[in-house]
Amino acid sequence: MTKHPDHISASKFIDELRRYQKGSVSRRHFLGVTGLGLATAVLSTAVPGLRPRKAWAGLSGTLNVTTWPNYFSQENYDNFTKQTGVPINVNVFGSNEEMLAKLQAGSTGWDVLVPTNYTISTYKNLDLIEPLDLKLFPSYDPAAQDPRFLGPGTIDGVTYAVPKDWGTTGFIVNTKATTENPTSWKEFFALAQGPLSGKATVHDYQLTTIGSAAKALGYGFNTVDKNELAEIEKLLVATKPHLFAVTSDYQPAMRNGDAAMAMCWTNDAAQLNRDMPEMSYRLGKDGGEIWVDHYAVIKGAPNREAAYAFLDFILTPDINAKEIEAHGTPTTDSRVLKLLPESILKNPILYPAADQLTALEYGAAETLTNPDRAELMARFKSA
């Protein structure tokens, strides 16, 4: 154990601070020798914000959060564990369809789910998520939410899911790898079959792959019309041999240069562009998807208390702001917007000009369960 001195001189303090900064001593040693650890402990009982909230006390077990790849701040999750003693077990999925399949198979042991707008009504109808008890996570404030994004989570006036963040589905182009300058889905598919043959990827996901191909042909993003789907299948199957891959995990291929153009979500685009400025994200002039992901609580969640504590924690504005900074997905919460740095708010990948958004559509619930779209996607993949 480190000895705790009664006092510490200013120069000694600076010495210790330097040692800590250089990494010569541990954080624990630094806090102990300077008395800062004790000071924090005393302060935290006096300042209400630093004290664990009542709802977070007495939690136990593990929290199972089911979400998407590259879609949370590890630091935030670690802090949740530190404050509540509940470790978070993260399950990562590639598509809403896959999440639904696991839930339909039963007893997943999941507590918190991150569903996309178009799936929530189906989850509700299949009795897979519970109506949220808003009293249990006071950090969520519906009045602070952008009203555009409140629709999908609320069914018949009951809140089944609260917005996590929103984004778009466009495509990303490595401008160092190609001089082509596509601005629409029509051009995307033409390039994929032509100059960028072997260098393009599409999602392993029916909603966006079929939807974007539909836009290239001038159909609605959510079409389930059999004739239109037949035309879409023709386009996709003709493109298949030219694709580099069919995958929703396209960051590795874009980063190491295997692919030069990829169907892409906002958050992946933000992460790619942050590390490689030559990565240029575009929304199709001819349309595409706008989406809003939610937090929902699974019906019969094994750790329901921790699930609500988690929602309360993660939706706290300053914590939520760290989420956005980590994964680069636009927030729906105006309180969080105020806390974000200029660089994020001015980033056109996250916040495109309003006129670019008008052509975009929400996914429709019908596409989740429509057998024709499902089989089309499966045939395309096995083609």
Added chain:
Amino acid sequence: MRGSRPGMMNLSMASTSRPKLVTTLLLLPAGLFFVFLLLVPLAVVLIFSFGERAPAGGYMPAFTLQNYMDLPARGKAFFNTLTLAPLGTLLTALFAFPMAYFLAVKVSPKWRVTLLILVMAPFWTSQLLRYYAWMMILGNKGIPGWLAMVGLDVRIINTPWAVLIGAVYGFLPLMVPPIYVSLEKLDKRLLEASADLGATPARTFWQVTLPLALPGVATGSMLVFILLMGDYILPQFLGGGKVFFIGNALVDLFLQSRNWPFGAAVSVALVAIMFVTIYVYMRFVLSKTDTRRAALV
């Protein structure tokens, strides 16, 4: 033992029935396992394969042959699996045999165990991690990148070649030990006899060593072939959704389009194909080894 004491009626009864009881008890776990985790699920799969997809996905009871009529829609997946799985098995065997031969015949016993452990060493790392590494090696900045420096434009990742490379790499540790075991048991005097009788080393290899090692090759091949036929991760990672196996089609049908009945029909077809292939193969190998053995004796 009490049972060995004669004259006591009830105990001698026990002595005959006890081994039976012990046998039953010993077989019970395996038997229950077999019935409940193999036969019953197989029956469920068979029943599902005649059903219909429920409106929100899943299974709905029905009796239709439509799922079997739809099988040609997965023709490419069957084709890929039925060509690449045998080819991958063959390649793995070709790589494994010299390795096993070296270990069993050439290496001094002092090093044998160490080297055998090293063959298995890749298994200590997660399969997923190893395939991710191969994605990098076979990707743009890996081997194709070096080849590009000498002017060769080659693409490996997300082609059947990548899947074959992954198969050989991934399954070599399964193929080497069975071949090693059969070669190690090989009576070296047979080789001397063969040489004494004037056979060249090549002829000795083809007519003595190889036939005697055939059971090991057959076992290893079966292990690898069965795993490759049902593989999902390898084509997913190194095929990138472009080299599609039946395993990938099944994952799609159960997890994405949630058409369980069609998925069940595809599974039944896969099981049927495996059964026939393995039956024919085993018959062939057994007849070969038997005749060889007979011919040798």
